[in-house]
Amino acid sequence: MTPYQETLLALAIASESAAIELWWAIDELGDDLFSASLAAVVAMHNAKAAALAETAFAAEASVAAGTAIPVLGLPIVDDLDRLAKSATTVIDVARASDVPESIVGRLARAEPLNTAARTYSTSVRESTLTRGWTRGMDAAPCQLCQWWWREGRIWPKNHPFQTHTGCACVPRPVWARNIQSTMKSRQLERNRTA
Numbered sequence: 001m002t003p004y005q006e007t008l009l010a011l012a013i014a015s016e017s018a019a020i021e022l023w024w025a026i027d028e029l030g031d032d033l034f035s036a037s038l039a040a041v042v043a044m045h046n047a048k049a050a051a052l053a054e055t056a057f058a059a060e061a062s063v064a065a066g067t068a069i070p071v072l073g074l075p076i077v078d079d080l081d082r083l084a085k086s087a088t089t090v091i092d093v094a095r096a097s098d099v100p101e102s103i104v105g106r107l108a109r110a111e112p113l114n115t116a117a118r119t120y121s122t123s124v125r126e127s128t129l130t131r132g133w134t135r136g137m138d139a140a141p142c143q144l145c146q147w148w149w150r151e152g153r154i155w156p157k158n159h160p161f162q163t164h165t166g167c168a169c170v171p172r173p174v175w176a177r178n179i180q181s182t183m184k185s186r187q188l189e190r191n192r193t194a
Contacts (some may be wrong), residue, residue, distance in 0.1 A: 015045035019108030030124035049112035138168035
C-alpha cells in the first residue's frame with residue numbers, strides 16, 4: 001500500500017469512529033440531530049478525502065513529470081442532502097440490527113473511500129500527463145478487486161475505475177503511451193464527440 005492509501009484508510013477509520021460515537025449518543029441527541037450530525041461528519045471526511053486524493057495525484061504527477069504540478073482544483077461536490085437521507089435511513093437499519101455500530105460505521109467508512117476514488121479517478125482522467133491507470137489494491141484485496149485488477153492491466157484514462165462499498169483500492173496513474181482502448185472507453189469517446 002502507498003502512503004496515500006494508508007492516510008486514506010486512517011481518514012476512513014476516523015470517519016467510522018466519529019459516526020459510532022454519535023450512535024452511542026443517539027438517545028441524548030434524538031433522531032433528527034443524530035441524522036444532521038452524522039451527515040455533517042461524513043461530509044467533512046468526504047471533503048478531506050477529496051483534498052487528499054487531489055493532493056496525492058498532484059504529488060505523484062510532480063514526481064513523474066520532474067516538475068511541480070499543481071492540484072487540479074476540481075469542484076467540491078455538495079452532497080449533504082444525499083448524506084442526510086442516508087443518515088436518516090441508517091437509523092432504522094441500525095436499530096433493526098444486532099450490530100448497529102457496524103451499520104452506522106460502514107456508511108461513515110465507505111463514503112470517504114468512495115469520494116477519494118472518484119476524485120483521484122477524475123484527476124487521472126482530467127490530467128494531460130496521464131495516459132491510463134492500473135488498479136492499486138489495498139492490503140487485503142477481495143476477490144472482486146483481484147478480478148478487476150486483471151494481473152495489473154493498464155486501462156485507458158477515460159475507462160471508469162470500479163469500486164464497491166468499503167473498497168480501499170485506488171487508481172494508479174500510468175504515464176506511458178499506446179494504451180489499448182476498451183469497448184467502454186471507445187463508447188465514452190464516441191459519446192463525447194457526438
